[in-house]
Amino acid sequence: MTKAVVLGAAGGIGQPLALLLKGNPLVSDLGLFDIVNTPGVAADLSHIATPAKVEGYLPPDDGLKKALAGADIVVIPAGVPRKPGMTRDDLFKINAGIVRDLATGIATTCPKAFILVISNPVNSTVPIVAEVLKSHGVFDPKKLFGVTTLDVVRASTFVSEIHKDLSIAPAVVVPVIGGHSGITIVPLLSQSSHPLPKITAEEHAALIKRIQFGGDEVVKAKDGAGSATLSMAYAGAEFAAKILRAVNGEKGIVAPTYINLIADKAGGDVVKKEIGQELEYFSAPVELGPEGIVKIKSIGKVTEAEQELIKAALPELAVNIETGINFIKAPK
Numbered sequence: 001m002t003k004a005v006v007l008g009a010a011g012g013i014g015q016p017l018a019l020l021l022k023g024n025p026l027v028s029d030l031g032l033f034d035i036v037n038t039p040g041v042a043a044d045l046s047h048i049a050t051p052a053k054v055e056g057y058l059p060p061d062d063g064l065k066k067a068l069a070g071a072d073i074v075v076i077p078a079g080v081p082r083k084p085g086m087t088r089d090d091l092f093k094i095n096a097g098i099v100r101d102l103a104t105g106i107a108t109t110c111p112k113a114f115i116l117v118i119s120n121p122v123n124s125t126v127p128i129v130a131e132v133l134k135s136h137g138v139f140d141p142k143k144l145f146g147v148t149t150l151d152v153v154r155a156s157t158f159v160s161e162i163h164k165d166l167s168i169a170p171a172v173v174v175p176v177i178g179g180h181s182g183i184t185i186v187p188l189l190s191q192s193s194h195p196l197p198k199i200t201a202e203e204h205a206a207l208i209k210r211i212q213f214g215g216d217e218v219v220k221a222k223d224g225a226g227s228a229t230l231s232m233a234y235a236g237a238e239f240a241a242k243i244l245r246a247v248n249g250e251k252g253i254v255a256p257t258y259i260n261l262i263a264d265k266a267g268g269d270v271v272k273k274e275i276g277q278e279l280e281y282f283s284a285p286v287e288l289g290p291e292g293i294v295k296i297k298s299i300g301k302v303t304e305a306e307q308e309l310i311k312a313a314l315p316e317l318a319v320n321i322e323t324g325i326n327f328i329k330a331p332k
């Protein structure tokens with residue numbers, strides 16, 4: 001029996017993500033919360049012939065608490081998306097407060113749940129959730145994840161395009177580390193399961209840039225109607241499925257995700273040494289188990305050029321982390 005909850009379930013990501021979770025046989029109960037439209041979304045999904053029992057809640061009458069009651073996994077895609085010309089950091093003003101309030105609901109209702117944060121800017125919203133949980137004395141770093149899977153999915157797709165063979169996309173694995181915005185996104189192409197064919201230095205640089213700025217490509221194409229929703233729902237469901245399998249006892253599941261490096265002190269220390277900085281949060285490959293993070297894995301052998309990409313990511317990442325922490329610890 002595993003209850004999954006989506007906060008922001010009526011949104012562009014929330015609805016298809018809820019659909020994909022409804023289709024996951026490991027979900028027995030699906031709680032949906034949003035400030036609008038969840039009764040309709042829940043009624044619609046509830047007709048699908050899969051095991052999950054679906055319930056939708058709105059804020060009145062303690063709807064958030066009712067949705068979260070008994071939750072094992074909470075996925076948070078609540079908040080505003082970008083429009084052309086905006087950075088993810090521009091979303092902080094609105095989304096920081098939304099995420100803080102939802103995290104308070106989790107801390108007081110289902111503090112032992114796995115928490116998967118999608119709301120941007122992820123580099124800062126994950127520290128916000130952690131600080132809220134700490135303030136309630138219920139922070140378990142092994143169970144808090146910033147969802148960076150879309151970067152990994154994009155890397156698989158774009159590398160398979162370079163190979164001129166989309167049929168290999170599902171099998172292409174490229175670790176993506178760092179954070180989730182622009183230059184903080186660091187694809188380790190040298191570790192691709194499918195080594196790159198001979199391409200020029202310009203094509204190589206363009207591939208890295210496309211993975212780092214893939215979000216902008218979608219924001220531009222949607223032309224004011226928001227950012228990635230369908231690919232994000234796919235990626236979010238992929239990551240949630242890995243957590244569900246790990247909770248269900250499957251061993252050896254590894255995925256890159258943005259985490260507090262204290263989740264596995266020894267592994268986190270190795271990563272800090274590898275990146276050459278004392279950061280609290282970083283996206284690295286982690287091994288998952290029934291109680292959350294079992295091990296933070298080494299980022300492995302990287303090229304000199306990749307080491308430079310890591311170095312370039314660190315200052316922005318450090319500022320993003322501090323901004324998130326201060327939002328709770330030292331509110332202005």
Ligand code: NAD
Binds near residue numbers: 101
């Ligand atoms: P959207 O506007 O379509 O949906 C957001 C939903 O959140 C809406 O239904 C809204 O009513 C709801 N919401 C707002 N305040 C809420 C609150 N207090 N409690 C519960 N629900 C609330 O936006 P979207 O396209 O689904 O994007 C959502 C977020 O996900 C954005 O911040 C976006 O930047 C982010 N995102 C992250 C990634 C990633 O890779 N991590 C990828 C794409 C989008």
Ligand code: LMR
Binds near residue numbers: 081120216227228
């Ligand atoms: C993405 O990578 O698509 C998301 O973070 C949304 C965005 O704002 O680009």
